[in-house]
Amino acid sequence: MxxxxxxxxxxxxxxxxxxxxxxxxxxxxxxxxxxxxxxxxxxxxxxxxxxxxxxxxxxxxxxxxxxxxxxxxxxxxxxxxxxxxxxxxxxxxxxxxxxxxxxxxxxxxxxxxxxxxxxxxxxxxxxxxxxxxxxxxxxxxxxxxxxxxxxxxxxxxxxxxxxxxxxxxxxxxxxxxxxxxxxxxxxxxxxxxxxxxxxxxxxxxxxxxxxxxxxxxxxxxxxxxxxxxxxxxxxxxxxxxxxxxxxxxxxxxxxxxxxxxxxxxxxxxxxxxxxxxxxxxxxxxxxxxxxVGRPFPGVEVRVLDDAGQASAPGVTGTICVRSRLVSAGYAWGDDGSAFARVAGDHGGEWCTVGDQGHLDEAGELHFAGRRADMIVTSGHNVYPQEVEATLLSGLGVSPGSAVAQVVVTGVADARRGTLLVAAVLEEGSPDAPALTRSDLRTAAADLAAPKRPRGYYRLSELPLTGAGKISRRLLAAWITEGDPRVDRLD
Structure with a gap:
């Protein structure tokens, strides 16, 4: 050890x-x-x-x-x-x-x-x-x-x-x-x-x-x-x-x-x-x-486009790292969707798990989402983390705010393939007015049209994994199955 x-x-x-x-x-x-x-x-x-x-x-x-x-x-x-x-x-x-x-x-x-x-x-x-x-x-x-x-x-x-x-x-x-x-x-x-x-x-x-x-x-x-x-x-x-x-x-x-x-x-x-x-x-x-901050001590970070070239500041690409802290790879299950050595890096030192993001002019990394979490709706790629962050920012996150968490997921839809939806957990004073669909649509106004949710829900509790992390897959199941822990906002 x-x-x-x-x-x-x-x-x-x-x-x-x-x-x-x-x-x-x-x-x-x-x-x-x-x-x-x-x-x-x-x-x-x-x-x-x-x-x-x-x-x-x-x-x-x-x-x-x-x-x-x-x-x-x-x-x-x-x-x-x-x-x-x-x-x-x-x-x-x-x-x-x-x-x-x-x-x-x-x-x-x-x-x-x-x-x-x-x-x-x-x-x-x-x-x-x-x-x-x-x-x-x-x-x-x-x-x-x-x-x-x-x-x-x-x-x-x-x-x-x-x-x-x-x-x-x-x-x-x-x-x-x-x-x-x-x-x-x-x-x-x-x-x-x-x-x-x-x-x-x-x-x-x-x-x-x-x-x-x-x-x-x-x-x-x-x-x-x-x-x-x-x-x-x-x-x-x-x-x-x-x-x-x-x-x-x-x-x-x-x-x-x-x-x-x-x-x-x-x-x-x-x-x-x-x-x-x-x-x-x-x-x-x-x-x-x-x-999400600047590189951890001893870690180098760069963002590459689909051609393997460095993305310009502000342009989203694949987050790649070089450090002595990375794992040795997979014993099994390497499906090509996660940890990999960067193609063209003959030294094999640069690695990625396919996460998407960009570096700004000051060198700080911005995280758009994990490739595995990406939702394809009407032919557009949407990262739920980006939508969640924008909605939270638009709704306000000051102490005492009624908003505790926003979770974005995709549910099956005959026309779009996948329908982008958002669910909000509210906490705060019982006297505070409840959030409406109009409030959420207003908060989403800063998003590009394909990234705006097409359905909004209210949660009575968060959909969590056993480790306490948000489970978007569980939320989608709740919505599909009509679980009482999630109600549609009209």
Whole structure:
């Protein structure tokens, strides 16, 4: 594992310091080292080759097994415990087949809770593909070691921090936060499952100094923290990732935790960090709603057109990156729609996941959308993230605004192929007037005609994945099936 040498260091220096707390359970650094060392020996004795498969809910056993599985030259495949049984079985079969087709040159050495060679693979992660079987990407130890060095400095994390990452450990955002926190010698906190009340209780009673979460979770924490008078003034850092940090969520978080530096970054599981932004206490953000920051330390970014040439400032193209933080590629599932080396780059250093965007004159990246999310309607390509950002901006995102979130998706339509629609979740004073279709149409006026939604809906809750991310596919299903959580605005 890329932080096991650091774990040994902290276990010797501060053996009784808190390493991991999950709900009511806790492990000190010495206890985590000792339990993981014992478990590593067991895994070596049980190994039949290939990565250790880890498919558990949040808990101390997950952490111990994760640390133990990647000791020395070991590797781990982290599966989502919420997957259907057939999907999990298919992935496990693929892992067995991959191990059988490329047996190691030498048998595994006796487990030692130390880092393996930098260029060796330690992690199999998974992202959605164009089929039911997730794509499996792999990472070398070196990619995370370099990422820890850059991220701990950028996000200013130290051994005195107490980091709350309330999402599932099977999600790459939370898993990386765990490893980054242990590498820094800080205390990591999470929950058996996400619960806003339990998360706020950790903030109030566990002296949490930092939160790492997706924007939807941060919005809930900020809103409930304010309404329940949970003091967030002790928070010094809030890190948002996994989706764009919208203005409404930012406003709520800044009101609840006024002393916190707010960080948000754009990236992908296969690419790691790409760009990032930092907002100090009292500092206001006036950038475009599509802006996602400047290149992360050690990362180069450029935007290419369809001919592979650099796009002019302001012109949308494919976002490409060059860094030492990217994954090693796919073990399987490479359908050509995601991670790839840039054609014509003979050094193979420039990579892309097909995301679209542009660089402005100042060198800041603007994110238009993921190619996989692109909606084709009446022959026009539309990125829902761009439409959502414009609608939010037009509706207003000041503190106390009735708008919490806008979600754009496509539903089947006989004439256009796909009909572009938008749904809004409203929160605020019960006395505030409800948004109308006219309000939303006015907010969409700044969009080009093909990008303006043709249908508008009101949500009673957000369509979310198990990791707390917006699911446009789920919203489309709700609309198609007449789900009561979504109502059409006439």
């Amino acid at each position: 890329p932080f096991l040498d650091r774990l040994q260091h902290w276990a010797a220096l501060q053996p009784d310091a808190n390493a991991v707390t999950i709900g009511a359970e806790r492990l000190s650094y010495a206890e985590l080292r000792d339990r993981a060392s014992m478990r590593a020996r067991e895994l070596v004795a049980q190994s039949s080759g290939g990565p250790t498969v880890l498919c558990r809910p949040n808990g101390l056993d997950f952490v111990v097994d994760f640390v133990a599985a990647v000791a020395g030259t070991g590797s781990v495949a982290v599966l989502d415990p919420g997957w259907p049984a057939l999907q999990r079985s298919a992935v496990e079969r693929m892992l067995r087949d991959a191990a059988a087709s490329s047996p190691p040159d030498t048998p595994p050495a006796p487990a030692d809770l130390r880092d393996g060679p930098p260029d060796s693979l330690f992690l199999y992660g998974f992202t959605s593909g164009t089929t039911a079987l997730p794509k499996a990407f792999t990472r070398s130890r070196d990619s995370w070691q370099r990422a820890f060095s850059a991220s701990s400095a950028w996000f200013d994390i130290g051994a005195d921090d107490r980091v709350l990452a309330p999402g599932p450990l099977s999600a790459s955002l939370t898993l990386y936060a765990l490893a980054e926190t242990l590498s820094a010698g800080a205390a990591f906190h999470t929950l058996p499952h996400f619960d806003v009340g339990d998360a706020l209780d950790s903030v109030a009673h566990a002296a949490v100094t930092r939160i790492v979460a997706v924007p939807t979770a941060l919005r809930l924490l900020g809103e409930r923290g304010l309404s329940n008078a949970v003091d967030g003034s002790a928070l010094t850092g809030i890190v948002s990732a996994g989706a764009r940090l919208d203005g409404a969520t930012l406003a709520r978080v800044r009101t609840w935790a006024p002393r916190a530096t707010v960080y948000d970054y754009y990236g992908a599981a296969e690419l790691s960090f790409v760009t990032a932004r930092r907002l100090d206490p009292g500092e206001h953000r006036t950038a475009s709603p599509t802006a």
